Amino acid sequence: MPETILLAHGSGGKLAHRLIEETILSDLTNPMLAQMDDSAVLDLSGRTAFTTDSYVVSPIFFPGGDIGKLAVCGTTNDLAMSGARPLYLSLSFIIEEGLPLSDLRRVLTSIHETAREAGVQIVTGDTKVVNRGSADKLYINTARIGKIAEGTNISGGNILPGDKVILSGSIGDHGIAIMSKREGLHFSTDLQSDCAPLAAMVADIIAAGATIHALRDPTRGGLATTLNELSEQSHVKIVIEEELIPLRDEVLGACEMLGFDPLYVANEGKLVAFVPPEDAETVLASMRGNRYGAQAAIIGEAVSANTPSVVMKTVLGASRLIDMLVGDLLPRIC
Amino acid sequence: MKYASEFRQGRLASGLIEKIKRSSRTPVNFMEFCGSHTVSIFRYGIRQVLPETVTTLSGPGCPICVTANADLDRAIALAQIPNVIVASFGDVLRVPGSFTSLQAVRAEGADVRVIYSAMDAIKIAEDNPNKQVILLGIGFETTTPTIAASIVQAKQENLDNFSVLSWHKLTPPAMKALLDAGDVALDGLICPGHVSIITGSQAWEFIARDYGIPCVVAGFEPLDILQCIDMLVTQAENGEAKVEIAYTRGVQHEGNTVAQRLMSQVFEPCPAQWRGMGTIPDSGLKLREEFSSFDAERVFDIDPGPTREPKGCICGEVLRGVKTPIDCPLFGRTCTPESPVGACMVSSEGSCFTYHLYGGKNA
Numbered sequence: 264m265p266e267t268i269l270l271a272h273g274s275g276g277k278l279a280h281r282l283i284e285e286t287i288l289s290d291l292t293n294p295m296l297a298q299m300d301d302s303a304v305l306d307l308s309g310r311t312a313f314t315t316d317s318y319v320v321s322p323i324f325f326p327g328g329d330i331g332k333l334a335v336c337g338t339t340n341d342l343a344m345s346g347a348r349p350l351y352l353s354l355s356f357i358i359e360e361g362l363p364l365s366d367l368r369r370v371l372t373s374i375h376e377t378a379r380e381a382g383v384q385i386v387t388g389d390t391k392v393v394n395r396g397s398a399d400k401l402y403i404n405t406a407r408i409g410k411i412a413e414g415t416n417i418s419g420g421n422i423l424p425g426d427k428v429i430l431s432g433s434i435g436d437h438g439i440a441i442m443s444k445r446e447g448l449h450f451s452t453d454l455q456s457d458c459a460p461l462a463a464m465v466a467d468i469i470a471a472g473a474t475i476h477a478l479r480d481p482t483r484g485g486l487a488t489t490l491n492e493l494s495e496q497s498h499v500k501i502v503i504e505e506e507l508i509p510l511r512d513e514v515l516g517a518c519e520m521l522g523f524d525p526l527y528v529a530n531e532g533k534l535v536a537f538v539p540p541e542d543a544e545t546v547l548a549s550m551r552g553n554r555y556g557a558q559a560a561i562i563g564e565a566v567s568a569n570t571p572s573v574v575m576k577t578v579l580g581a582s583r584l585i586d587m588l589v590g591d592l593l594p595r596i597c
Numbered sequence: 598m599k600y601a602s603e604f605r606q607g608r609l610a611s612g613l614i615e616k617i618k619r620s621s622r623t624p625v626n627f628m629e630f631c632g633s634h635t636v637s638i639f640r641y642g643i644r645q646v647l648p649e650t651v652t653t654l655s656g657p658g659c660p661i662c663v664t665a666n667a668d669l670d671r672a673i674a675l676a677q678i679p680n681v682i683v684a685s686f687g688d689v690l691r692v693p694g695s696f697t698s699l700q701a702v703r704a705e706g707a708d709v710r711v712i713y714s715a716m717d718a719i720k721i722a723e724d725n726p727n728k729q730v731i732l733l734g735i736g737f738e739t740t741t742p743t744i745a746a747s748i749v750q751a752k753q754e755n756l757d758n759f760s761v762l763s764w765h766k767l768t769p770p771a772m773k774a775l776l777d778a779g780d781v782a783l784d785g786l787i788c789p790g791h792v793s794i795i796t797g798s799q800a801w802e803f804i805a806r807d808y809g810i811p812c813v814v815a816g817f818e819p820l821d822i823l824q825c826i827d828m829l830v831t832q833a834e835n836g837e838a839k840v841e842i843a844y845t846r847g848v849q850h851e852g853n854t855v856a857q858r859l860m861s862q863v864f865e866p867c868p869a870q871w872r873g874m875g876t877i878p879d880s881g882l883k884l885r886e887e888f889s890s891f892d893a894e895r896v897f898d899i900d901p902g903p904t905r906e907p908k909g910c911i912c913g914e915v916l917r918g919v920k921t922p923i924d925c926p927l928f929g930r931t932c933t934p935e936s937p938v939g940a941c942m943v944s945s946e947g948s949c950f951t952y953h954l955y956g957g958k959n960a
Binding site: 506512515519522524577578579580581582583584586589 | 602605606607610611614633639640641642643644645646817819823933934935945946953954955956
């Protein structure tokens with residue numbers, strides 16, 4: 264087999280079959296995929312969550328992850344934020360002609376490992392190859408199905424005044440890790456993307472018996488944008504404190520250099536939870552017990568208000584409005 | 598020393614705030630020249646914690662905001678010439694010229710590339726020998742030395758497809774013009790930190806001496822700015838006017854002499870048009886004769902035609918500190934960061950953008 268992807272690999276002919284059998288299935292195989300039918304047949308009952316996302320990150324390999332890990336984590340996390348246990352994943356590749364086969368293999372290995380950690384089966388997929396220049400190396404689309412446990416009702420619209428805001432760790436790691444590797448902007452940092460599957464952490468919090476009103480993973484647009492979305496959805500004012508927000512020195516330093524506000528920088532392995540005050544310590548302890556939540560912190564609370572807004576108390580004790588992200592902070596970070 | 602977090606400590610800040618409150622008796626107007634200072638002041642809510650006697654005004658210190666429409670139109674026209682690549686820092690792309698923007702002509706097929714350093718433009722020129730690469734040289738004294746370095750390198754390499762459209766501007770002449778216009782009465786100047794790293798604090802001595810206005814160079818962290826305001830209040834209360842540095846970890850009296858020499862090797866002062874402030878003598882920089890083959894103004898003969906200013910936009914008065922963004926009838930209505938009318942709403946250091954981001958109508 265040639266060592267780069269050719270247009271013929273997407274033609275549905277012999278090369279395509281060999282690519283699927285020798286490269287993709289060898290990494291991702293499971294009984295349902297192995298049947299090679301046109302569709303996966305699933306047995307579902309009860310409340311089911313369904314979500315989709317596309318991944319176009321550049322570069323496709325970055326410190327702490329790659330486009331494959333990102334695709335599995337991103338979709339898993341979207342599902343976990345409604346309290347669902349992830350079950351099945353679809354995986355669709357759009358590949359630019361000329362992609363080294365070794366790059367595709369590396370991404371597949373990463374998908375396989377992340378899917379295993381997240382406890383999800385890849386049950387259907389597709390591969391297309393486009394002309395050089397029509398895509399940038401590799402794009403991935405995923406969709407995912409998960410089951411919502413009886414009695415779980417987590418939604419961005421459920422936040423009540425008095426709820427504590429709990430953040431699972433430091434912000435901005437993903438955005439800055441990607442930025443550090445972008446063409447024309449190499450700067451030296453040991454920072455890794457925080458890209459991680461969060462379903463296990465969510466399961467732990469639910470299992471701890473705490474009431475959770477809302478969960479959201481602050482990806483593109485950062486914490487600021489996520490809090491604004493939630494504030495509008497639940498019609499509350501959210502007040503956070505600058506000094507309580509976990510932030511790595513590397514991220515702070517890079518943000519200063521690049522002129523970014525870390526509140527707007529993307530994360531791929533963090534979540535923010537809104538819980539009644541009496542359950543806050545339980546949720547915090549549960550998060551901190553998870554490998555992806557060791558730095559979790561209570562960063563503020565929701566209060567009642569006529570107009571939804573997000574306000575941050577600064578280190579000086581002043582307060583300022585936190586708006587949504589305007590425009591594009593970093594191009595193609597996920 | 599940690600250069601950011603150590604200068605953000607709430608406990609130290611409250612000590613400084615108390616000190617300012619104790620010592621400030623006479624009402625004073627201080628201007629922060631620099632857009633980065635405006636951003637910090639809003640980001641940390643510094644105006645809220647100052648006593649009523651201390652008012653801070655935002656000045657014209659955002660290079661993108663002060664770029665005249667005529668200059669933008671020229672860059673846009675250059676970008677539309679076949680086989681030309683325009684290399685630009687990101688923010689410039691969205692700034693509306695008289696009729697369109699670099700972003701819009703890029704969408705229509707012009708080759709406009711975002712760069713992060715001047716050397717990226719040299720690399721693009723080396724990689725594209727059959728195309729002409731034009732670097733938009735924008736910025737105050739802070740960025741000019743890096744553009745000068747790229748021109749020196751291009752000359753050493755005999756690059757014949759690289760040129761610079763110089764929009765570079767000098768800050769002390771602009772400050773002088775602002776004071777001479779007499780629109781605003783100032784009791785103190787928060788002098789720009791990054792600019793002063795290059796120029797040295799000496800650049801502001803004429804303001805203290807000739808205009809009797811206290812000057813303090815400040816860094817960009819909340820403690821830097823509070824310390825600067827404390828020093829300005831002390832000078833004002835004591836009836837003094839001198840140049841001091843509240844940013845000693847970055848700025849010295851004489852500045853960066855290597856960078857200064859590099860700048861004057863490549864550039865010489867010329868009159869420059871500032872948005873909202875008109876033409877200010879000796880406030881711009883053009884390439885010296887020996888570097889004329891790298892001067893886009895000379896390499897390309899471009900006449901983009903008459904300019905047009907957006908109706909109702911008060912960017913000019915905002916830049917002079919005469920009005921604030923919320924005085925503008927367009928602010929937050931027809932002019933927003935998503936669909937900006939004036940440059941001050943585009944640049945991340947523009948006053949209008951900062952007001953909108955950090956406070957909206959309640960700024």
